[in-house]
Amino acid sequence: MKLIQLLTLTTLLCAPLIQAQSAQQDVFGEHYYQTNQIPSSFTKTDDDYTFLVVGDWGRNGHFAQRNVAKWMDIASYQFDADMIISTGDNFYDNGIASVNDPYWQTSYENIYHGPHLFIDWYVVLGNHDYRGNWQAQIDYSAVSRRWNMPAQYFDKLIPLEEGGLVHLVFLDTSPLNPDYQHDAKYQETLRQDSQAQLTWFEQTLKRHKNADWTIVIGHHPLYSSGKRYGKTRAVRGVIEPLLAQYEVDAYIAGHEHDLQHNKPAGSSVEHFVSGGGSEIRPVAQRKFTAFAKSSAGFAVVRVNQQQFTLEFIDDKGEVIYQYTRDKSRESGQ
Known part of the structure; x- marks a missing residue:
């Protein structure tokens, strides 16, 4: 009994x-x-290397962060994503204290818990991350299998299935931004050797100038259709000359809490903003605006040897923008 x-x-x-x-x-x-499916009209091929891009997200699940995370998981499953990229401002408002800070659980691990989000994340620092212990975000790479930030700036080469090569360059744009030189909140950025980073940046671009695609990721946009319209000249003056000199294909940033595609006249570089990971802000149409929407969401990027495609997906799982660049058409093949 x-x-x-x-x-x-x-x-x-x-x-x-x-x-x-x-x-x-x-x-x-x-x-x-x-x-739950995303109504994309793009057809994925076996040759595609696919990654998601999200920025400005670390808010303990507030605003639209949880919904964006949900659809990122669905997108990763549906499009067979290979990695996730963060454009910075990973923890609001003042970064984190250490690798043991509770924010790691409340803003990251417990939010991006969908089974298809446990792939490699490649992460850059934002200005809010510099208000805390930025080194702890690098050190967390040794704690988490999926979190990858080997240094403040770094690059990654991706061999494509059909033999091509993608060169991803991850910048730490806060120390490169002259606007922070007299801002007490960002004095830590002045302690970094910005010239050493620029030297590395140029050498890296030169070393891999024959890559089929070169995509640079940083936190600060060089052109903005949002809150900082007309206020990006200083950081643009530092970074844009090298993008032009080495014929970079795309620059992807965050910082602005929205989704944008900007095409400045006379430039061959495509400028994207994926900063809709949580809170959103207003945008407006400017002369260089190809697309701008005050929306939470993220980007899905697919790359093969000939084609680059980007879609913005909002926090409801809707495709709100699509862009394609085909190099075979440009070369007349």
Whole structure:
């Protein structure tokens, strides 16, 4: 009798756990991903290297952060993403204190918990990250398998299936931004050797100038259709000459809390802003604006040897913008 009672009690105690595990499996089962789909008109090929880009997200799940994370997981599943890139401002308002700061759980681990978000994240620092212990974000790379920030700035070469090469360059733009030279909140950026970074940046671009695609990621946009319209001249003067000299294909930033594609006259560089990871701000149409929307969301980028495509996905899972560049058409192949 006691054995039967013990087994009954054990069953009763374990039932909620079993039900919870079953519910979790149901939530992220095949039915879930078939029911929740992003209506993209782009066709993925086996040659594509695919990554998501999100920025300005670290707000403990507030605003639209959880919804954006949900659709990032769905996008990663649907488009078979290879990595995720963060354009910075990973923790608001004042960065983090250490690798043990609770923000790692409340703003990152517990938010981006969908099963298809456990792929490699490549991350740059934003200005808000410099208000805290920026070194801890580098050090977290040794704690987390998916978090990758080997240094304040770094690059990554991606061999493509058909033999091409993508060169991703990750900048630390806060120390390069002259506007922070007299801002007490960002005095830490002045302690960094900006000239050393610029020298490295040029050498890196020169070394891999024959890559099929060169994409530079930084926090600060060089052109903005949002809050900082007309206020990006200083940082643009530092970075843009090298983008032009080495014929960089795209520059992707955050900082502005929205989604943008800017095409300045006379420039061959495509400028994108993916800073809609949580809070949003107003935008407006400018002379160089190809697209701008005050929307939470993220970007999906696909690259193969001939084609670069980018889609902006909002926090409701809708495709709100699509862009394609085809080099085979440009060369007349």
